[in-house]
Amino acid sequence: MNKKQLVLASAMSAVLAMAAQSTFAADMSNEKCYGIAKAGGNDCAGNGHSCKGQASKDFDGKEWKHVAAGTCMEMKGTLKPM
Template sequence: MEKKQLILASAMAAVLAVAAQPASASDAAGKEKCYGIAKAAGNDCAGNGHACAGQAAKDMDGKEWKYVAKGTCVEMKGSLKAM
């Protein structure tokens, strides 16, 4: 019985370790960074002197970005480059 518990605990630890990993570039496949569309605290990553998602100070800041489906940024009145 102890061997089964050890295997189960190891499997759970592996699942939790994978879930705790940050998103990678492959997670963004089919997406592009779109600047100037993020709401305050709604950005996907770094910009304007901070390093984390969710730290945009104001709506539609041209230095903040969100991932959107490729080809949709301009339709959303965003930019593919920081403004």
């Protein structure tokens, strides 16, 4: 393995490790909160689209954002799509 391949393999390993860690952390301390995202402010796929930031209107009950566990209701959101 040459130096260039080693650097590339190391970088890819680091990216994969960070992605796995952030997914695990999100599952442990966050929850999906529906109905609180503003237009363009959703966190992931939903409501007929497949990407973050594609919500077309404010506070759509089918769009969600990650929030700290236990805070969704305080934000006037729900844990299930409306």
